[in-house]
Amino acid sequence: MNSEQTEKYTACERCGKKILEKCAIEDSGKVLCGDCVVLNTDKEVKHAEKIVKQQRKEEYQLEHKRIIKKQRQRAAYVFVTCLAIFGCVQIFNYMNRPEPVKSVHIDLKKNQETMRSLIVFAIDSYQTDHKGAAPDSLEMLIPNYISEKLQPFLDNFTYKRNGNTTFTIEDKNE
Numbered sequence: 409m410n411s412e413q414t415e416k417y418t419a420c421e422r423c424g425k426k427i428l429e430k431c432a433i434e435d436s437g438k439v440l441c442g443d444c445v446v447l448n449t450d451k452e453v454k455h456a457e458k459i460v461k462q463q464r465k466e467e468y469q470l471e472h473k474r475i476i477k478k479q480r481q482r483a484a485y486v487f488v489t490c491l492a493i494f495g496c497v498q499i500f501n502y503m504n505r506p507e508p509v510k511s512v513h514i515d516l517k518k519n520q521e522t523m524r525s526l527i528v529f530a531i532d533s534y535q536t537d538h539k540g541a542a543p544d545s546l547e548m549l550i551p552n553y554i555s556e557k558l559q560p561f562l563d564n565f566t567y568k569r570n571g572n573t574t575f576t577i578e579d580k581n582e
């Protein structure tokens with residue numbers, strides 16, 4: 409009973425609880441009991457957490473938007489590049505389009521020189537494929553080097569293989 413008389417009491421400004429003056433805590437200009445200080449601190453912590461959470465969310469959304477913007481820019485860049493390449497290829501193809509083939513009529517019966525050229529060219533191709541060896545006869549050029557259709561014209565020539573890589577070809581009519 410004696411201590412109660414000497415100790416000074418005060419009331420919590422928040423909940424009105426009677427507290428020892430020496431136990432009272434001043435918080436934001438108010439005299440509060442321990443419970444109310446803890447409650448206030450909890451509230452402040454929760455509020456701070458809420459703010460931090462909100463900030464993180466905003467930062468995340470900002471970053472997300474930034475990444476999407478970047479991806480869109482990249483996609484647009486890739487699209488434009490592809491379009492440019494496609495355009496260039498089209499222009500290149502247009503510039504290099506083949507000329508329409510003009511039909512040429514050659515009468516091989518009358519044009520021995522042309523036939524001889526065809527045979528020499530065919531022998532050259534044959535040699536390229538056979539390590540330089542000349543064919544044993546002109547018949548060997550058919551059908552890979554000379555068309556079967558031209559077979560009758562081969563009879564107009566005398567072919568003779570001299571060595572492995574050399575040959576003579578003569579016009580029978582000359």
Ligand SMILES: [Zn+2]
Binds near residue numbers: 422440442443
């Ligand atoms: Zn209180």
